[in-house]
Amino acid sequence: MAELLLDSKIRFWVFLPLMAITFLVGIIKHYLFIFMSNDKTVDKQQLTDSQALLRSRLIRENGKYLPKESFLMRKNYFTNEDSGFFVKQKRQSTVKNPMSDPKAMTEMLKGNFLNMIPMVVIGGWINWAYAGFLCTKVPFPLTFRFKPMLQKDVNLVSLDASWVSSASWYIINLFGLRSMYNLVLGENNAADQTKAMQDQMSGAALSMPDDISKAFKAENESLTITEHKWLLKGIEQSFLN
C-alpha cells in the first residue's frame, strides 16, 4: 500500500489542539469540582447512632480484654431486653429517598452536571468541529478489528488499521490522560488523602447505614450472642515466668 502523508496543518490545528483541549478541560473540571463541592454536614442524631454502633462493635471484638463484670455491664447497657440502648432507641426506618431530600438532590445533580455537561458539550463540539480528519498513526501494527475503535467517522475500508481519526484521538486522550491528572494535580490528591485521614480520626467519616433501625437490630443480635471469653487468664503467671 502506498504510504499516506498527512498535511502538517492537521498536526498543528487538529492533533495538538485536541490533546490540549482534553487536558485543559479535565483540569478545569477538577477545579470546578473543588469549587462547587461543599463539606458534608452530619446531624447529631446520626453521629450518635453511628458512634453507638461503633462502640458495640468494639465491645464485641475487644471485649475479651475486659473483666467479666465490665463486659457484662456494657453488654447490658446495649442489649437489655427492657432498657437496652438498641432496644429502646426507636428510629423511624427512613431509607432516605434522594428525591425527597433537597440537599442530596442538589449534590447528585451537581455531580451529574459536572460529569455529563463537559462530556456532552465538549464531545459534541469536537465531533462537530474536528470531524473526519485523520490525525496520526499509531506506531505499531494493529489488526482490522481495531478499525471501528480507532477510525470513527472515517469509513475507508482499505485504510490501514493503525491510522487514527480525530474523534478517536479525542477518546484515547480522554482515557489516557487520567493518570496525567494525577501527576499534575497530585498535590491536591494528596491533600484529599490527608483530609480523609483526619475524618477517619475524628470518626466523622463513618459510613452511615441507610436504615439505622435495621442496623441496630442486627448489632443487637450479634452483641447478644457474644460470649465473654477472658483472654488475660493467668496473665500474672505468664508474666512472672
Add this chain to the structure above:
Amino acid sequence: MGKFVLTLGLIGLCHAAYSATQHKSYMRLTEHDLDSGSSHISSLPLDILVQTVLCLFLSCLGVIQVAAKFKPIKITSEWENKTWDNVANRTSFYSFNHRGKFLFSDVDSENQRLLSNYVNINRAENISKKEDYSSESENYSLDEQSN
C-alpha cells in the same frame, strides 16, 4: 538540584523532538529517505539519538529526586516525634459528662437558678406551716444564701 536536572532533561527532550522534525522534513525535501522507510529503527542521526536518550535519563533522575520522598513505613518512626498526649488521644475515650460543665458554666445565673429553687421550696414549706411568717423567713433565707 533535582528540579534543575529535571528542567534540563525536559528542555533537552523538547530540543531533540524539534531537531528530529527538522531532520525529517529536511530528508523529505531532499528526497533522501525513500529507501529507509521500511526499517524499524529510525534513520535519525546519531547525535539526536544520543541526546534523546541522555535527556530521558537525566529527567528520570530528576523526577526521582524531586518526587521520591518516601516515608518510613514503621509506625515507630512516625511516632518518634510525637508526644504521648498526641498518641494517646483516642476519640472513643472522650468523656464530656464531667465537672467541667459546672466549672465553666455561667456561675451567676447558675447560682440564681439554684437560689430561686431554694426559695420556692422554702416558701412552699412556710405556706403550709404559717402564712404570717412567710415573708420574713423568705428574707432570712435570701440573706443566708447571699452570705
Add this chain to the structure above:
Amino acid sequence: MMMKNDQLLALSESAIRYNHFLLDYCQTSISALSGCTAGIIGLTGLYGFLFYFICSILMSFVLVAFLGKNKSDYFLSTQSLFTSTIWSGLQTYLLFWTFLYGMCIDSII
C-alpha cells in the same frame, strides 16, 4: 496500622499508601517521558514496547540505588518496586508514544 505476625512489626498504613502513591507518581512520569523519547526516535512495533519495559525496569534500578541500603524502611519487598506499577503506566506510555510519533512523523510541509 497493621501488624505483621511473624516478627510483630507495626506498620503505618498511611505511610505505605503514601509510598505507593509516590511510586505510582514516578512510574507515570517515567512512562510519559519514555513515551516521548520513543516517539521522538521513532520506534515502531515491538521495539517500542520493549523500550517501555526496559525504561521501567531501569527506573526501578535507579530507585533502588537512590534508596540505598535502607529501602526496607520504605517498602516491604524490593520486588514490589519493580512489579507493582509496571502495568499502570502502559496506557500513559502508549498515549505519549503515539502523540510524539504523530508529531515527528514526516509530512508534507
